[in-house]
Amino acid sequence: MVKFLRERFATMAPYHSAYLTEGVILNSNESPYSVPEELVAYMKERVGDLLVNRYPDTDSLELANAVAKVYDVKIENVVCGVGSDELIDCILGSTLEDGDKVLMPYPSFSMYSQFTQLNSGQMIKVPLKSDFTYDVTAIKEVVCKEQPKVIFLCNPNNPTGCIFTRDEIRSILEVAKGLVVVDEAYAEFSEKEISMIPYVNDYDNLIVLKTFSKAYALAGARVGYGIACEAVINLINTVRPPYNVNIFSQAIGTWAIEHRDIFLENARRIVDNRKMLEQGLRNLGLKPYPSEANFVWLTLPESVFEALEEKQIYIRKMKIEDSIYYRINAGTPEENNKLLEALKVLV
């Protein structure tokens, strides 16, 4: 065990991951498209007059204001973070006493359990149904029985692509005494009206998390935000590190949300690419599960993963219980075709 490490972290290992910049990269749910030329031009123009020698605005007010305007909420309803990851950590850090229960459907975004462990919480995983859709009845039963301090609902779900309807989320909110975190990182890709943002002020235990990493193609900038009633925003601000979002990411995020039409159009293009990918996979006899996000979830014959990697085609491999599944995000049509061509001889 690493010297000085807390005993309860003994099983944890330092996290590392290769930085891929070449090949067909379909393993991180990133946008296959570069940022818009207009944004590059804007940054070239701004970079000289940003006050880089000064600490950034600790409250990211310009960005928060732009977010508030788009969603028709008050600036007091918004908090910005280093991706939504940091906000997940702040939510858990501000609320969890040692051993407190946290609920997540399973499988879902791995950082929920990672940050729960780091914040000394105890994760309760409620399995998805066998068709990888949410089991709302089971979730509500566990919520009523255990009353977890925090409940994570990823909508659409990473890595399976399934969704909750608004009514389903409302029904969970109504039985939950704890904080319900609705993570809408992928909501721009859904063709259904699922966002809970219009309802944040109707609940004192709801927060919606959003990120610029997916539909806005800005994963490299590491910026996200949360929208909730003012009391929940204050909760996060009590533990949020000062000056958390750097000045470049604040500027880029602000530009992006003010030009969201460009990105939403791109998101629709990515959904088309996902549909093309789904059809191509089905043509090969594969069975991707229905998805409302920018990726698909499926099983593949063994050895495909390694064979693809040899061709510099990267997809995500995940072990769920005793089975192996794969998550593949939509690439450009060209990238999708490279993947499908490669799969043709492998499946």
Next chain:
Amino acid sequence: MVKFLRERFATMAPYHSAYLTEGVILNSNESPYSVPEELVAYMKERVGDLLVNRYPDTDSLELANAVAKVYDVKIENVVCGVGSDELIDCILGSTLEDGDKVLMPYPSFSMYSQFTQLNSGQMIKVPLKSDFTYDVTAIKEVVCKEQPKVIFLCNPNNPTGCIFTRDEIRSILEVAKGLVVVDEAYAEFSEKEISMIPYVNDYDNLIVLKTFSKAYALAGARVGYGIACEAVINLINTVRPPYNVNIFSQAIGTWAIEHRDIFLENARRIVDNRKMLEQGLRNLGLKPYPSEANFVWLTLPESVFEALEEKQIYIRKMKIEDSIYYRINAGTPEENNKLLEALKVLV
């Protein structure tokens, strides 16, 4: 109390701070000089080809490599963070069990106690001597008696400007069973050889923290690093959030460390400005304490603070026990003169 908030955080309030962009800003120990023109030109050139749509390298390897090269250590001896703040949090988060003791001299950097409280530790403050120099004997006594899990030594000290000699730090390292964090955020401004970086591999309980926010004039980029033996770096990497440093800050930090001569020259200029400020203050009958950093520490007549603020001259006010002190960082000669002119009629 904020709903859902952990009971032990009940006395904590959301942190906010005004974002100052105009006036004479001498309250945050920032550089009064903009970033070098060469860096602006570099960023304009790079911003179009940075892969902003991809997650950044989770290990900031390019930056870590540049840091390792400059300090003649291995890349395994380096970890990068969102300022050194994030690394302080990771050090405490990876080591502290509930109620574990942490030591800091007092006054020193406020984030040591802030992050200790957030990580459920118990802070022991060892007062500086009455002349605001470090009380090494007292520190060693408390270390031997309490054996804190983590010991923070800020060198030079923020906010007083005093320093430890290397021998003093070695003598603390030799009696400490816990992790000794030497925060060298301001070391570039010291005219003495104080850095412990050359000795990180001689100790399994030493880590040196560095930031780009001070001598490198990059506070807005929020990037810092830690240098330690590999085991201590692994400790931090066990809890460090993935993809913590965004792609812009990684690129800028890398450029900065590779062009450190530009910044070190600037640091010398800032030290000259501090000396000019000290002399000016003494000419007014004020008594700044000796400083090895880019700021001075002193008492001022009451009401000066508000009077300066009315003239848009910002300095830092701090309450230590029952007395009020002020920390003023060196500005440009012009800014120093504005402050000194204003003080002339106030003291």
